[in-house]
Amino acid sequence: MKFALLSSLHRTGSPRFAASAAIVSPFSHLLRILNAEAAAFAVRAIIFSGAGIALLIGFIVARRAIRRRYFDRLADADFYVRQHWNAILSGEIPPSHWRAARLDREAVMDLALERLDVADQPEREILLSFLRASGLLGRLLFAARRFRGWRREAALVRLGRTRAPEAVPVLAAALDDRHANTQLAAVRGLARTGLPSAAEAMLERFVTKQLSLEGTSLLNALIACTQANPRIVLPYLFTSHGERREVLARVISEIPPQTASADLRDDLLRLAGDSSPEVRASAARALAHTEFGFAFPALAALSEDPQWFVRLRAVTALGEFADAGAMPVMLRALCDRNRLVRQRAAEALARIPDSISVLQGVLETRDSYALQALIAELDRAGNFARVSELLESGANRLTHAESLRLLRALETGAEELRAMMHIPANQKRLQTA
Amino acid sequence: MRELLNISNNAFFFYYLTSNLCYLILLLIALMSSRSHHQHLASLRLERIKTSSLTPPITLIVPAHNEEASIVSSVRSLLRVDYPAVEIVIVNDGSTDKTLEKLVREFELEPARTLYISRLKTAPVRGLYRSLCEPRLVVVDKEPGGAKADATNAGLNAATCPYVCVVDADSMLERDALLRIMVKVLEDPKRVIAAGGIVRVLNGCEFRDGKLRRVKLPKSPIVILQVIEYLRAFLIGREAWARGNMLTIISGAFGIFRRDVLMRAGGFRADAIGEDFDLVARLHRLMRDEKRDYRIVFVPDPVCWTEVPPTIRSLARQRARWQKGLADALWLQRGMLFRKKYGRVGSLALPYMWVFEFFAPVVELSGLATILLAAILGVMSRTFFIEFLIYGYLFSAMISVGAVLQEEVTYRRYNDWRDVAWLISFCFLEQFPYRQFYLLWRLQGLWQYFRGDVTWRPLERVGLESPEASRATQSQS
Numbered sequence: 001m002k003f004a005l006l007s008s009l010h011r012t013g014s015p016r017f018a019a020s021a022a023i024v025s026p027f028s029h030l031l032r033i034l035n036a037e038a039a040a041f042a043v044r045a046i047i048f049s050g051a052g053i054a055l056l057i058g059f060i061v062a063r064r065a066i067r068r069r070y071f072d073r074l075a076d077a078d079f080y081v082r083q084h085w086n087a088i089l090s091g092e093i094p095p096s097h098w099r100a101a102r103l104d105r106e107a108v109m110d111l112a113l114e115r116l117d118v119a120d121q122p123e124r125e126i127l128l129s130f131l132r133a134s135g136l137l138g139r140l141l142f143a144a145r146r147f148r149g150w151r152r153e154a155a156l157v158r159l160g161r162t163r164a165p166e167a168v169p170v171l172a173a174a175l176d177d178r179h180a181n182t183q184l185a186a187v188r189g190l191a192r193t194g195l196p197s198a199a200e201a202m203l204e205r206f207v208t209k210q211l212s213l214e215g216t217s218l219l220n221a222l223i224a225c226t227q228a229n230p231r232i233v234l235p236y237l238f239t240s241h242g243e244r245r246e247v248l249a250r251v252i253s254e255i256p257p258q259t260a261s262a263d264l265r266d267d268l269l270r271l272a273g274d275s276s277p278e279v280r281a282s283a284a285r286a287l288a289h290t291e292f293g294f295a296f297p298a299l300a301a302l303s304e305d306p307q308w309f310v311r312l313r314a315v316t317a318l319g320e321f322a323d324a325g326a327m328p329v330m331l332r333a334l335c336d337r338n339r340l341v342r343q344r345a346a347e348a349l350a351r352i353p354d355s356i357s358v359l360q361g362v363l364e365t366r367d368s369y370a371l372q373a374l375i376a377e378l379d380r381a382g383n384f385a386r387v388s389e390l391l392e393s394g395a396n397r398l399t400h401a402e403s404l405r406l407l408r409a410l411e412t413g414a415e416e417l418r419a420m421m422h423i424p425a426n427q428k429r430l431q432t433a
Numbered sequence: 434m435r436e437l438l439n440i441s442n443n444a445f446f447f448y449y450l451t452s453n454l455c456y457l458i459l460l461l462i463a464l465m466s467s468r469s470h471h472q473h474l475a476s477l478r479l480e481r482i483k484t485s486s487l488t489p490p491i492t493l494i495v496p497a498h499n500e501e502a503s504i505v506s507s508v509r510s511l512l513r514v515d516y517p518a519v520e521i522v523i524v525n526d527g528s529t530d531k532t533l534e535k536l537v538r539e540f541e542l543e544p545a546r547t548l549y550i551s552r553l554k555t556a557p558v559r560g561l562y563r564s565l566c567e568p569r570l571v572v573v574d575k576e577p578g579g580a581k582a583d584a585t586n587a588g589l590n591a592a593t594c595p596y597v598c599v600v601d602a603d604s605m606l607e608r609d610a611l612l613r614i615m616v617k618v619l620e621d622p623k624r625v626i627a628a629g630g631i632v633r634v635l636n637g638c639e640f641r642d643g644k645l646r647r648v649k650l651p652k653s654p655i656v657i658l659q660v661i662e663y664l665r666a667f668l669i670g671r672e673a674w675a676r677g678n679m680l681t682i683i684s685g686a687f688g689i690f691r692r693d694v695l696m697r698a699g700g701f702r703a704d705a706i707g708e709d710f711d712l713v714a715r716l717h718r719l720m721r722d723e724k725r726d727y728r729i730v731f732v733p734d735p736v737c738w739t740e741v742p743p744t745i746r747s748l749a750r751q752r753a754r755w756q757k758g759l760a761d762a763l764w765l766q767r768g769m770l771f772r773k774k775y776g777r778v779g780s781l782a783l784p785y786m787w788v789f790e791f792f793a794p795v796v797e798l799s800g801l802a803t804i805l806l807a808a809i810l811g812v813m814s815r816t817f818f819i820e821f822l823i824y825g826y827l828f829s830a831m832i833s834v835g836a837v838l839q840e841e842v843t844y845r846r847y848n849d850w851r852d853v854a855w856l857i858s859f860c861f862l863e864q865f866p867y868r869q870f871y872l873l874w875r876l877q878g879l880w881q882y883f884r885g886d887v888t889w890r891p892l893e894r895v896g897l898e899s900p901e902a903s904r905a906t907q908s909q910s
Contacts, residue, residue: 042820049827056834057857060841064850153472181472216620217473220481254481340595372548379546380568413546 077107085111089126095134109136113161128164137164144170144189153185160189167193172201175211184217191221196232199225203236207244222251230255234267249274249282257289265290272298277307284310288317292325300329308338315341319348327352331361334370342373350377355387356398359406371413384410438807445800446821452789453828460835462673467843470733479612482619483517489595489619490518491611491689494588496581497602498526503740505539507602510644512567516611521570522591523602526584527556527577536572540564545571553586553700561591581685582701582708589700592692601686604739605635605645613735614689626694627716627729629675629683631667633846634660635738645738650852655748657859658867659741664856665836668733668843675731679782681717683729685709687737694719706882707758714766717778724774734844749874756794756878763791794875826864833860 081104087093088108098104116127131137140162143155156174159167167189174186190198199222205211206218226233230252237248249271255264268290271283284302287295295317302314315333318326326348333345349358355378362374378384391407394400482488493511497504504523511521525533536542545563556578564570573591578584585599596618600606610630618625637651651657674680683690685708698712698719705711713729720727742748763786769779770787808818837856840846847853 042817042824045824046820046827049824049831052831053827053834056831056838060838060853060857063841064853181469184472216616223481254485343593369548376545376547379563382565382568384546 073103074106077101077103078110080104081107081111089130091133099135105136108134109140109158112136113158116161116163124163128162131162131164137162137166141166141170144174153181156182156185156189157192158189160192163193163195165195165197168195168197168201171198175201175205183211187211187217187221191217191224194224194227196225196229199232203233203248206247207236207240209244219247219250222248223254226251227256227259230259231264231267234264237271246276246278246282249276249279253282253285255286255289265294269298272302277305277310280305281307281310281313284313284317288320292321292323295321296323296325300326303329303333308336308341311336311338311341312344315344315348319344319351322348322351322353324352324354324357327358327361331365331370334362334373335365335367342369343377346370346373346377349374350381350383355383356390356406359387359410363406363409368413371409375410375413435810435812438803438810438812441799441803442807442813445796445804448788448796448800449825452793453832455785455789456669456832459673460669460832460839462676463669463839464835466672466676467668467733467839471843474734479609479616482612482615483515485517488517488615489622490520490593491516491596491598491615492520492522492588492592492594492692493598493600494585494592495521495523495600495602496526496584496588497523497528497532498577498581498584499528499530499532500602501528501530501532501535503603504532505535506640507605508536508540508570510605511600512570513608513644514606514611515608516615518594519569519611520592520594521567522573522588523570524573524575524584524588524591526575526581526587533572533574537562540570540572541566542570542572547571547591549573549591551590552696553590555583555587555590555703558587578703580703580705580708582705583703585708586700586703589692589695595692596689597692597695598687598689599685600737601739604632604686604737605640606687607645607736607738610687610735610737611689614732617730617732618689621728624726624728625691625730626720626727627683627688627690627713629671629680629688629729629731630735630737631671631733632663632684632686632737632739634663635740636743638738640738648846648848650847650849650855653743654859654862655745656741656743657855658863659748661833661836661856661859661863663741664840665833667731668839669832669836671731672733672839674782675729677777677781678728679777680729680731681713681778681782681786682710683713683731684737686739687735690716705758706761707755710758711762711765714762714769714783718766718769718775721775721778736844736846745870749870749877752871752874753878753881756875757882759786759790760879760882763787794872794879797872798876829864829868830860833863 081088081098084093088098098108112127112131116124119127128137140155140159144152144159144167146152147155152174156171160171171186171189171193174182174189177183177186187202190202202211202218202222202225206222211218222233233248233251237245237252240248252268252271268283268286271279272287274280274283280302284299287299299314299318303311303318305311305314311333315330315336318329330345330349330352333341334349336342336345349362352358358374362370365371375384378387388407388410391398391403391410394403398406493514495507495511500507508521508523511519523536525536542562542564545561547561547563549558549561551558556576559574559576562572562574564572571591573587575584575587578587588599589597596615598611598614614628614630617628634651634656635645636653636656637649639646639649650660671680671682688709694716695712698715701708702711702715716729742751763783766783769775769783771784772779775783804813804818804821807813808815834857837853837860841853847856
């Protein structure tokens with residue numbers, strides 16, 4: 001690149017240095033080396049900038065015009081296809097009528113995929129048969145194998161949307177492509193199939209480090225493909241290490257409640273005792289999708305974990321059950337050294353319908369912060385007035401004196417909250433939180 | 434004299450050339466970065482974040498000082514935000530208008546029974562309120578602290594969620610903005626400590642019932658110029674710097690932070706003038722001092738719409754304040770410069786800010802003066818002088834058109850042909866005379882800073898749905 005030198009620009013435009021060479025010598029020398037023709041540079045820079053502007057504006061205008069024309073024509077084709085969809089699907093309008101024209105073909109494909117996204121099983125079968133018979137699926141398979149760049153990427157994602165079993169090997173092959181974007185498109189496509197075979201294709205490559213994508217795309221894809229049978233993740237999880245093991249544990253943590261079968265539960269207990277805190281936290285999350293009676297002992301143990309985020313997950317999971325049986329654990333968590341754990345415990349306790357027992361339990365902790373956390377949560381949940389009224393009216397199982405004691409504690413605690421507003425934090429526990 | 438002019442001209446020309454080269458590199462990085470981000474967007478599963486009971490809750494902190502014109506619509510729009518667990522903390526920073534009264538009336542506020550501990554020192558809190566109709570809404574009423582940072586710190590004290598998002602009271606978040614910004618955070622929750630979204634200009638858009646109805650380019654030239662500036666700053670500057678984990682600013686109008694890290698950093702510096710830049714610089718410093726692996730990211734798709742100064746007077750004040758804030762934060766973090774432990778932030782991002790942001794107005798003014806003098810005295814060819822001006826003008830315009838292109842190929846919020854045509858036209862007007870005014874405002878800011886005038890003066894607001902704003906919108910449509 002050539003640099004210009006203002007000082008060298010005399011009327012002739014040739015570089016010339018004045019008598020100030022001693023002062024500006026090193027600077028000027030450098031400039032002289034780098035450049036000879038400053039004026040020429042300025043002209044070139046003007047041309048470069050002007051051309052740059054023209055190109056950018058030209059690109060914007062051309063892109064707008066092309067897109068407009070394309071989408072207008074696509075909208076027309078789409079309208080025609082929607083009008084005649086039943087005839088196209090039944091074959092009354094044979095594929096030869098629309099396959100040759102690119103936009104018609106695109107419109108048919110888009111509508112078929114759109115329907116597939118929301119179709120139930122019988123309709124899906126019909127649509128898939130249509131895609132096979134019309135040759136659209138064949139075209140997609142071809143494009144996903146043979147094309148390059150963005151056209152291949154688009155074909156891969158579309159192929160996944162068909163949820164056709166024959167798409168999986170083609171998508172899996174694209175996972176081995178050296179371009180990250182193609183891999184990403186293949187992962188997206190595999191996610192859309194939601195098939196266990198797609199999950200296996202990704203898992204094999206993931207644990208052997210052939211596939212490593214940043215972000216949540218892979219995680220989401222694995223979750224989507226293992227919803228029906230999360231157990232397929234376990235062999236890979238138990239044999240992997242480090243960050244990969246944590247990712248697979250996160251997949252397990254997202255299992256839907258209906259798939260938490262009896263044999264999977266045993267594995268969840270095994271994961272709850274894992275050496276990695278991330279895996280233990282994921283196990284706690286997964287246990288929230290099982291039954292309270294089964295999950296409680298493991299979650300109670302995890303609620304005493306040395307890592308705060310494991311305790312947090314365990315307390316959150318227990319809170320999901322809203323079961324009074326978890327109260328002793330929650331009361332202990334309410335006095336936790338971590339603020340978030342205390343808060344989640346208070347939230348969970350405020351959700352337990354038997355507020356009186358909860359209040360009694362909190363008072364037994366003799367921890368004013370625990371009481372205040374509960375009051376704050378009762379207030380947030382809009383239950384403070386209800387509990388006060390319940391104690392005031394005496395319509396509860398307690399003696400009058402006990403009701404009065406609880407009411408006083410509730411009101412004093414609320415007053416203390418107001419009084420504390422101007423007190424700076426000097427409590428050890430708050431500093432550690 | 435001639436020698437001095439020569440030296441000055443040489444230096445100025447190199448300075449200008451380097452700054453242009455930097456802009457060009459930033460533009461190219463930003464174009465590449467948005468391409469990959471766009472591909473990533475296609476595989477987003479916002480639904481998963483939305484439906485999971487384990488998605489971390491967020492506290493939205495809204496500092497409000499005399500915001501009666503926009504506070505109600507702003508809170509309404511925040512209540513509509515699509516996120517499974519949100520707590521909204523409005524901090525009434527000693528407003529002398531009817532901000533608090535409006536909130537009490539509209540949202541049925543009652544004194545709240547909530548634990549408030551002043552871990553971060555702020556001006557005294559007068560009371561805490563919770564809405565009866567919206568339990569997620571908490572209002573902290575406090576004595577005026579004299580700065581937005583003080584109010585934000587009070588909000589941080591009251592926040593109960595692990596993540597906090599600071600939003601301006603005159604701004605409006607798009608419904609899925611929190612979901613989108615949290616995608617980046619949840620991808621890497623251990624390392625991502627802060628994330629900034631894009632801030633766009635609300636003036637001129639149709640906004641009713643707390644909802645943005647239509648995106649339109651404003652008619653006022655001063656606002657259109659700010660639209661271009663925002664596009665350039667966010668879609669080029671932030672996108673490119675964030676790529677190398679060198680983001681030094683997360684807009685005060687919309688940014689998300691891990692609360693524990695913010696507390697460890699001491700929250701916002703109450704006497705900071707530009708609290709957003711100051712905070713991010715301090716976060717970089719804290720993380721690097723603690724030798725932690727961290728990331729501060731920019732996410733270009735979650736949008737926060739904000740009202741920008743509609744008059745030259747208020748714009749001048751805002752820009753002078755920004756320059757003061759920049760000077761203040763840079764000076765405090767001068768110890769980070771060129772020190773190995775501060776990595777790229779200390780060796781690239783901050784030096785860039787010093788050279789091409791802090792010193793820019795001074796260098797530009799003195800450079801223009803000496804070039805003009807040199808041309809008059811005949812030290813420099815007048816032809817070259819004109820060529821140089823044309824080059825400067827065209828190159829800067831090219832970068833601005835690049836920002837419009839970036840917008841066009843990615844988010845395309847301005848759909849109308851006429852809006853795009855206006856934007857491109859104003860890319861040329863921006864270089865003259867706006868840039869020269871901007872130069873003076875920045876100089877004014879520096880002058881005020883060196884004189885010790887660091888008072889924070891709030892800007893006049895029209896309000897998101899005020900009669901003035903409605904009239905303006907109607908007259909434009």
